[in-house]
Amino acid sequence: MARSGLPTVAAAVGLAAVVTSLACSPAESGPEPGYFGRWEVIGFDMPGFHALSAEESQALVGTEAFFSEGEARFGDRGCRPPAYDERDVELADFGSEYRLDPALLDLTDPVHVVDVGCAAGPGPGSLLIIRADGSLLTVWEGVFFELARVSP
16 A cells, blocks of 8 residues: 555646746746836936935936846945836826925826836936836935936
């Protein structure tokens, strides 16, 4: 009787290995998000209350940002791996949150935003705002920085 149980145990172990393999293998994913890639700060807007001066903001123009599944980086600050949390915010709510007229930033309703989570905490590049044309804004200390794609 012990002999007849061996194939059953072997089959159970084999099945467990297959299930574990399937559970641990990466799921098929769709296309990469449009914000993945290499970006550069090309300008900034100061439409509402801001804590940075124009000089401090200008110093960030030319800064490179990079976003991928395994890394998020803005200038010298970054993390591996980041956590991305996408959400839509009603245009009026966005305007209220940042105390500005969202029309000044040429945003769509709803505003599609991405929280970029890094262990180091918030900083420039930790909130991405996706515009209708695919370009990005990131906000830091009330200043909205425009990012242009450098490469995918």
